[in-house]
Amino acid sequence: MISKRMYPWLDERLGLSGIYKTVLDRMVPKVNWWFTLGSATLFLFALQVVTGIMLSAYYVPSPDKAYDSIQYIMNGVAFGWLIRGIHHWGATLMVITVFLHMLRVFFYAAYKYPREITWTTGVFLLLATLGMGFTGYLLPWDQKAYWATTVGTSIAGTVPGIGEFILRALRGGSDLSGVTLARFFSAHIWMFPAIIIALIGVHIYLVIRIGISSVPKEND
Amino acid sequence: MARSPNLSRRGFIMSVMTFAGSIMGIVVGLPVIGFLISPALNVTKSDAWVPVGKLDSYPVGVPTPFSFTRTKVNGWEKTVNSISVFVLRDATDKVRVFSSVCTHLGCRVTFHKDSNEFICPCHDAHFNKDGGVVSGPPPRPLDQYESKVENGALLIHVIQS
Numbered sequence: 001m002i003s004k005r006m007y008p009w010l011d012e013r014l015g016l017s018g019i020y021k022t023v024l025d026r027m028v029p030k031v032n033w034w035f036t037l038g039s040a041t042l043f044l045f046a047l048q049v050v051t052g053i054m055l056s057a058y059y060v061p062s063p064d065k066a067y068d069s070i071q072y073i074m075n076g077v078a079f080g081w082l083i084r085g086i087h088h089w090g091a092t093l094m095v096i097t098v099f100l101h102m103l104r105v106f107f108y109a110a111y112k113y114p115r116e117i118t119w120t121t122g123v124f125l126l127l128a129t130l131g132m133g134f135t136g137y138l139l140p141w142d143q144k145a146y147w148a149t150t151v152g153t154s155i156a157g158t159v160p161g162i163g164e165f166i167l168r169a170l171r172g173g174s175d176l177s178g179v180t181l182a183r184f185f186s187a188h189i190w191m192f193p194a195i196i197i198a199l200i201g202v203h204i205y206l207v208i209r210i211g212i213s214s215v216p217k218e219n220d
Numbered sequence: 221m222a223r224s225p226n227l228s229r230r231g232f233i234m235s236v237m238t239f240a241g242s243i244m245g246i247v248v249g250l251p252v253i254g255f256l257i258s259p260a261l262n263v264t265k266s267d268a269w270v271p272v273g274k275l276d277s278y279p280v281g282v283p284t285p286f287s288f289t290r291t292k293v294n295g296w297e298k299t300v301n302s303i304s305v306f307v308l309r310d311a312t313d314k315v316r317v318f319s320s321v322c323t324h325l326g327c328r329v330t331f332h333k334d335s336n337e338f339i340c341p342c343h344d345a346h347f348n349k350d351g352g353v354v355s356g357p358p359p360r361p362l363d364q365y366e367s368k369v370e371n372g373a374l375l376i377h378v379i380q381s
Contacts, residue, residue, distance in 0.1 A: 054255055060296065068296035076295065078258035079251035 022208060029214030034108075037101035038207070044094040045196070048132075051087040052189065059139070061185035063178040066141035091133055098129050109220075110213040118206040121199045128196045135188040141181060149184070150176055259295065266292065267379040272317070275374045278309045283318065283331045283338070283349060292380060305365060305376065306331060306338070308349065317365040317376050318351050324358040338362065 011017050058077060060069040073080035102122065105111055111119035138149040153176070157167030172179035272286045287304040306318040318338070320328045327342035337354060338347040345356030352361045366377035 050252070054252060057256060058295070065296055072296040076258075076262070078254040078261065080255060080258070082251050083255050 026208060026211065028212055031212065031215060034100075034104040035212065037097050037104055041094060041097045041101055042200070042204075044090050044097060045200070047090050048087060048094060049193070051083050051090065054083050055087060056189060061139065061181050063141060063181055066139065066181060070140050091136060095129060095133055098126055102126060108213065108216055114210055115206070115213065118203060118210070121203045121206070125196060125199050125203060128192050128199065132188060132192045132196070135184040135192065138181060138184045139188065146176060149180065153180075263381055265379065265381045267377060269368070269375040270378050272305065272307065272374050272376055274372055275309065275313065275315065275369050276372060278307045278315075278374070280309050280311055282333070283308045285320070285331065290378065290380060301380070303378065304328065307374065313369075315367050315369070315374060316351070317367045317374075319363040319365065321363065322358060323360050323362060324356070329362070 007016075055073065058069055058073050058080070060066060070084070073084055075081075105119065105122065134149075134152060137152075138145045153167055153170045156170055157163045159166055168174055170180075171177070172183050268290075270288060270290075272288070278284050283306040285304055285306055287302060289300050289302050291298050291300050293299075304320045306320060308316045308318065310316075320330075320338075322329050322340040322342065322345055324340065324343055324345050327340050329338040329340045329345070329347065331338050335346075336349055338349075338351070339345070340347075340356070340358075343357050345358045346354040347358070347362050348354050350361075351364065368375050368377075
């Protein structure tokens with residue numbers, strides 16, 4: 001607890017109350033529970049980051065160890081089942097909240113002027129979230145993961161003309177292999193998170209700067 | 221709305237949120253700590269009598285090396301640990317088996333016949349033939365294994381944690 005004398009000293013130097021006023025005390029119209037889905041998604045993302053970092057302490061992204069390391073997380077490590085369970089279900093839930101959040105914005109027409117860029121970053125955030133789901137799904141390296149990724153990358157391979165190239169780029173070769181596992185792991189823990197964090201920064205900056213839209217009324 | 225003389229609505233919500241937040245932090249935080257330190261808490265000890273060859277094959281009075289490997293399952297893989305010992309047999313067939321692990325910081329010592337000493341290359345520790353510290357930083361003499369002879373075969377008691 002920051003003492004009563006400590007706080008003004010810090011506030012004068014860090015501008016804490018300014019941040020508080022801008023971020024949390026900002027004016028909002030009267031809205032409903034559908035407007036909580038963005039915050040819910042942000043919370044789930046934070047949960048995914050924390051549990052994901054924890055899982056990386058034990059998970060090994062190699063074809064001969066990936067499955068065994070997850071068995072160890074589930075059966076050998078204290079609360080491993082819980083951390084992985086939260087990561088697994090948090091991922092599923094996050095896709096749902098992201099999607100409902102998009103539907104809310106769409107049906108309330110909140111994507112219109114002046115919030116086009118908020119919407120655009122949101123679309124890329126949706127795609128990046130799906131990318132996280134797709135790359136994370138391979139990491140357990142069990143039958144379901146293997147064949148789901150075989151099918152998923154094959155779908156990408158049906159693009160006319162450049163399909164074969166996309167397929168090879170995704171798999172790191174013509175077949176699913178240890179190279180695929182390594183690049184999916186890299187995408188899952190470095191590339192997509194970096195993109196998502198950057199986009200969340202822009203997205204939330206715009207939400208704070210422009211403010212949120214109200215529920216449309218009869219004459220809108 | 222009438223103001224409560226004791227606790228404002230804002231104050232009430234603040235304390236409820238602080239309380240609920242603390243509970244959530246503990247419920248989430250403790251498993252995370254347990255998850256990370258878990259391997260340090262799972263200590264399994266195993267011991268075995270390992271045969272290290274015929275007693276007669278060891279020369280009298282000279283520490284003679286013998287190496288073997290022990291495997292154990294650690295996490296998601298089998299770890300193969302190489303263990304090497306020095307067997308010192310005296311004229312009355314009494315046997316002492318020294319660990320080659322330097323008692324300073326765990327490097328492996330070798331026996332030098334010219335100086336009749338075990339020497340550790342890491343920090344120049346010297347032990348005499350009986351394992352006692354001659355010079356250098358080691359805090360105690362070389363560790364010894366419990367040993368026994370059965371039907372002419374020498375066995376040592378290896379305890380792994």
